[in-house]
Amino acid sequence: MRLIVIQTLVFSLLATLAARLYYLQVVSGEEYQGQAASQSVREIVVQPQRGLIVDAMGRPLVTNRLTWVVSLDRTLLGKMSEQDRTTLLQRTAKAIGMRVKRLEGKLLLCGDAGAVAGECWNGSPYQPVPVALDVKEAAALRILEQPEDFPGVVVDRQSVRQYPQPYGVNAAHLLGYNSPITKDELEAAEASGDSSVNGASVVGRAGVEKEYDEWLRGQPGYQQVAVDSKGRVRDDVSDLEAQPGDTLVTSIDAKIQGVVEKQLAEMIAIARQTRDKVTGRNFEADSGAAVVMEAKTGRIVAMASQPTYDPSVWVGGITDKQLERLYSEAAGTPLLGRATQGQFAPGSTWKPFMTSSALTHGYSLDTTLPCGSSFRVGNRDFKNFESGAHGIIGFARALEVSCNTFFYRIGFDYWRKYGSDVDDVKAKDPLVEGAKYWGFGKRTGIDLPGEASGRIADRRWKREYYDSQKDYYCGIADKPQDEDTSDFVYKFAREFCIEGYAYRAGDAVNFAIGQGDTIVTPLQLARAYAAISNGGTLWEPRIGKAIVSPDGETIREIEPKKQRELKIPQRVLDYIDEALKDVARTGTMAWKLGGFPIDDVQIRAKTGSAEVYGKQSTGWVASYTKDYVVVMMISQGGTGSGSTGDGIRAIWESIYGIEGDRVRRDKAAIPGVTPPAALPTFGRDGSILPPARDPKERR
Structure with a gap:
């Protein structure tokens, strides 16, 4: 019986093993075979x-x-x-x-x-x-x-x-x-x-x-x-x-982009070798930007910023040392694109927009005001550049010679009429309202990330700034002055703690000439000048023009987008336009355009020099024709035309093919002067051919 029992157990175990093997190899064989194969894939x-x-x-x-x-x-x-x-x-x-x-x-x-x-x-x-x-x-x-x-x-x-x-x-x-x-x-x-x-x-x-x-x-x-x-x-x-x-x-044109980058770099290099008569040392020329924009569409043809960097440093991974330099203030923060992210006081390039606001709010084309060497507000004299005086003049002449005291009077007049109550943050101010209407203080909407908005330093901003900073400055003012605090900072802190919220007459007159706490980006300024050129359209600037598939099919055309039409009388725009033409002919930009065929190209311009406490002047030139806008600025570079005028001229010469005093459109950087309406031709093999160009075809 024992043997029978043992044999039965052995056969049972063998039968169980055989059944299990059959299940694994036959019934579930394909499933396990797939799992095994997946382990090696x-x-x-x-x-x-x-x-x-x-x-x-x-x-x-x-x-x-x-x-x-x-x-x-x-x-x-x-x-x-x-x-x-x-x-x-x-x-x-x-x-x-x-x-x-x-x-x-x-x-x-x-x-x-x-x-x-x-x-x-x-x-x-x-x-x-x-x-x-x-x-x-x-x-x-x-x-x-x-x-x-x-x-x-x-x-x-x-x-x-x-x-x-x-x-x-x-x-x-x-x-x-x-x-x-x-x-x-x-x-x-x-x-x-x-x-x-x-x-x-x-x-x-x-x-x-x-x-x-x-x-x-x-x-x-x-x-x-x-x-x-x-x-x-x-x-x-x-x-x-x-x-x-x-x-x-x-919409970038590489040929013009190359010229713009070269001129901006050269103007900065020259400024750094030029003596500043005010400070007695060479200009810092720490940064700069330039923009070339199609006036009728807002498309960006070229845009450059300095200092810059080599984009290939990111390929394959960037080193800690390289990354540190890109963010380094000592190196000028190269990662910051000054054209869209840099914010600077606009100086006298601001005046055409103040003119527009004044001529639509009580002043007329026939208005004349004194352009004296200085204008007193309270116990302070606000002066003209180099204390120049030009007698009784109108708006056009004020733009031509860039008379500060003319615009001081307008800013003071509005402040006295509408806003002498310094506590009233809702007081009317035609100049502030006009600046916002021209698109300042907000992003332009360009198809680039990280665009700065600029700042309109009006009453509301000043009140908000005071609320955010009063504890800091009052903390300085409440203590005796120490050796680490300069006389200026200590005095400023005491005044700010008591009445830093007040929008006074000095703020208003500074605003009228683009000084003080108001700041703009070079792109914002270029777009506003484009609106003068094109009759009052504010465009959202665009760099992208089209998306094309790898096999050469156009997937999407990126059309220019209007932000809004400015309802400014055409006679006002024409008046400003003609005045800016005189700036190039006989005004503050004329000395840089000697022999330039102004009548053929019909260039208009406005220069500007913005003063910033503790720094050298920021130089601007904003210029345009009916085709393009060209703006260049150099921070701590000196006067507008003095720091950037030669670069502006060289860019225009490249755009229109100017040789000496002749316009050679066959030598223009862009064939036919204006950009091609057609897109480049893409082959199915990925090759790229230039677009077929009809000289009569324009966008």
Whole structure:
């Protein structure tokens, strides 16, 4: 019986084992076979080629180049012994010229202990992690040729940004740059179902790279490969091709952009070698900007800022030292684009808009006022530039000679009539209202991120500023003056603590000539002068002109957008226009335009010098024709025409093809002078041809 029982148990166990084997191998065989196969399959994300950025003629401003990229398979690393893993990381780090500690940091998942933002991995933990871009070809080939020494190391070629620099163009603040996607951005994209980004994606951070990132980035592809136990690729399983990004056609003309950048840099260099008679030292000329805009559409043809930087420093990862310089005040904060983000007192370039406000609020074209050497407000004399006097004059002559005391009287008149109650923050002020009407104090709406709004320093602003700063200044005033506090600061703090909220007559007269706390961006000023030129239309400036697919099909044309039509009488605009023509002929800009064919080009201009406490004067020139607006400014560069006049002239000579006193339109930077209406022609192979041009066709 015992043997029978034992035999029964043995046969039962064998039967159970056989049934289980049958279930695993026959009934569930396909399922387990698939799971086993999936363990040896890796999914590799194939990054798309980012879209091109070209100028209005099709010249490439930003392209791509191929670079070697080294990635590590975290899954395989996790299966290795500690010794093998350490050996592999040391060997790989040596091959690509990287410290082992930094290599390990790149393999950490963002969110893990010790992970550093910008270094850690945002993507899937099951895909190879890119640890090095722009790897030298010799190092990449070594890894490829010795796979047994580099198990789990993937080497392939990917595209990164390249800057061809036609005509020496930099355009860093226009174009912007890219950097790796952050953990928060990736999670937000995944939550919204956006499949165009992944953990290895780079995204636009500034300029048009950021503004049009959605179009430029493309769609990633996915490649599944079979690997052995050591992580070596044995076979391709499937392949979903990446879709390249779309091309952005801009309104920029590279030839004019190159001229503008060169002239701005030269004017700054000359200013730094010029003695300032006021301070007795050379001009600092710490920054500057220039804008060329189509007057009839608001499209940006060129825009430059100084100091600038090389956008290629972001390619492949930026060093701490390079990043520190971009934000360094000692280096001039190169990352700040002065044309759209810099804010400066406009000086006398403000006066045409004050003229418009005055002529539509009680003053007439026949009004005449004294232009004395000074104008007294309370116990202070507000003076003309170099204390010049021009007798009894009208608005046109006041603009021509840039008479401060003429406009002081207008500002004081309105303050006395409507706002002598310094506590009334709602008091009427035609000059303030007019400045806002011309678009100052608000962003222009340009298709660039980070635009500054400027500031209208009116009664409401002064009250808000006082409320936010009174504790600080009253804290200084309530204590005895110490050696670290200058006499000026101590006196200012005492006055501000008592009545810093008050909008006094001095504020009003300063506002009338573009001084004081009112600030504008060069772009805002260019747009307002364009409105004088085109008859009263405020445009939202545009850099993007069209989006074109990789196969050459136009997906979207980016049309100019009107912000509003200014309801200013045409006779007022014509009057200001004619006065500004006289500024170029016989006024404050005339000495820089000797021999210039003004009658042929019909150039108008306004100069400006803005004084800032503790700094040298900021120089401005705003100029325009019926085709374009050209504005240039240099912070701490001296007088307007003195600091920028030669640069302004050179830009106009390039635009119209001027040689000496002759206009040679066949020599113009843009064929036919005005930009092409047609887009560049794109071939299906990705080649770019200039647009067919009919000289009679204009946009």
